[in-house]
Amino acid sequence: MSEILSQEEVDALLQGISEGEVETEKAPPVPEEGIVPYDFRRQELLVLERMESLGLVFKRFSKNARSSLNELLHKAVEVDLSERQAIGFSDFIKGLPVPTGLALLRVEPLQGSALLVLEAGLVFSFVELLLGGPKVEGTKVEGRDFTPIEMKVIRRIVKILLEDLKKAWEVLYPLRFELEKVELSPQLAAVVPQDEAVMAARFTVELEAPVGAITLCLPASVLKPIREQLLRGERPQARGDPNWRKALHEALMRVPLTVEVELGRVRMPPRRILEMKEGDVLRLPTGVEEELLVKVQRVPLFKGVPGLSRGQRAVRITSLPN
Numbered sequence: 001m002s003e004i005l006s007q008e009e010v011d012a013l014l015q016g017i018s019e020g021e022v023e024t025e026k027a028p029p030v031p032e033e034g035i036v037p038y039d040f041r042r043q044e045l046l047v048l049e050r051m052e053s054l055g056l057v058f059k060r061f062s063k064n065a066r067s068s069l070n071e072l073l074h075k076a077v078e079v080d081l082s083e084r085q086a087i088g089f090s091d092f093i094k095g096l097p098v099p100t101g102l103a104l105l106r107v108e109p110l111q112g113s114a115l116l117v118l119e120a121g122l123v124f125s126f127v128e129l130l131l132g133g134p135k136v137e138g139t140k141v142e143g144r145d146f147t148p149i150e151m152k153v154i155r156r157i158v159k160i161l162l163e164d165l166k167k168a169w170e171v172l173y174p175l176r177f178e179l180e181k182v183e184l185s186p187q188l189a190a191v192v193p194q195d196e197a198v199m200a201a202r203f204t205v206e207l208e209a210p211v212g213a214i215t216l217c218l219p220a221s222v223l224k225p226i227r228e229q230l231l232r233g234e235r236p237q238a239r240g241d242p243n244w245r246k247a248l249h250e251a252l253m254r255v256p257l258t259v260e261v262e263l264g265r266v267r268m269p270p271r272r273i274l275e276m277k278e279g280d281v282l283r284l285p286t287g288v289e290e291e292l293l294v295k296v297q298r299v300p301l302f303k304g305v306p307g308l309s310r311g312q313r314a315v316r317i318t319s320l321p322n
Contacts, residue, residue, distance in 0.1 A: 051227075077207055082202050085200050088195060101154040110226070117214065127150050127153050165216070265284075
């Protein structure tokens with residue numbers, strides 16, 4: 001019997017398929033095992049992991065912090081780097097307990113913010129010692145908000161640690177860290193977008209027994225202007241790498257500065273100040289057309305005369321610094 005179909009048989013077969021009378025095999029589904037979501041942070045995470053020179057900074061910071069906390073508490077304090085990890089900021093935040101002392105830091109002369117985290121157990125232990133409490137063997141975390149006294153202690157410790165951090169960075173770059181504010185909830189400490197990569201360095205603190213940890217969180221975007229130098233582990237020389245100097249200069253040019261104009265000053269006794277009410281007028285010793293002092297970051301820099309520009313009060317600069 002011939003296996004070749006006639007034209008009439010072919011037409012009948014096609015008609016049966018189109019009308020559903022003839023079953024056909026379905027195409028096998030595409031296996032999903034081979035489909036892997038691409039993490040766009042992967043490249044930044046790999047770059048952060050390769051910044052071996054950060055290890056030198058972390059080592060110096062732990063040494064400096066150990067010395068400073070010994071002096072503050074009059075106790076033998078051990079501060080050791082226990083973990084450094086390149087991680088997504090959202091994952092970092094999710095891993096923080098509540099309450100936690102989160103110090104938001106302004107990084108100068110670079111652009112952006114970093115985080116310094118003090119665990120609750122660490123804060124409670126330090127408060128106990130600073131207020132003359134007994135020997136600390138690991139203070140119980142009570143799951144409550146910090147008191148005003150504990151918040152004051154957090155700020156005091158952070159300011160000490162920021163000086164230690166500044167000294168630690170001197171081996172690579174002259175960075176400064178300024179405290180902007182302290183938050184208790186991780187959700188209020190969004191210094192960068194949730195999907196950004198960060199380097200998290202955790203330092204365990206011991207006072208005869210482990211009491212908690214200090215964690216430094218450095219976003220990849222903050223380190224970007226000096227990334228190449230961190231990857232090469234180079235310390236800037238006197239003349240400096242022109243690329244680094246250019247990146248640093250560009251970062252400096254983006255730093256926002258506060259400009260204020262001083263209308264005048266007047267001295268008044270406390271009684272007069274307490275008697276002031278809405279509608280009272282303060283007479284200033286400055287003439288209407290007299291030059292006013294213009295300050296940048298509270299430093300007198302220019303002089304100018306007041307006026308209007310596009311419907312708003314303005315000052316026209318009349319003299320520049322020598």
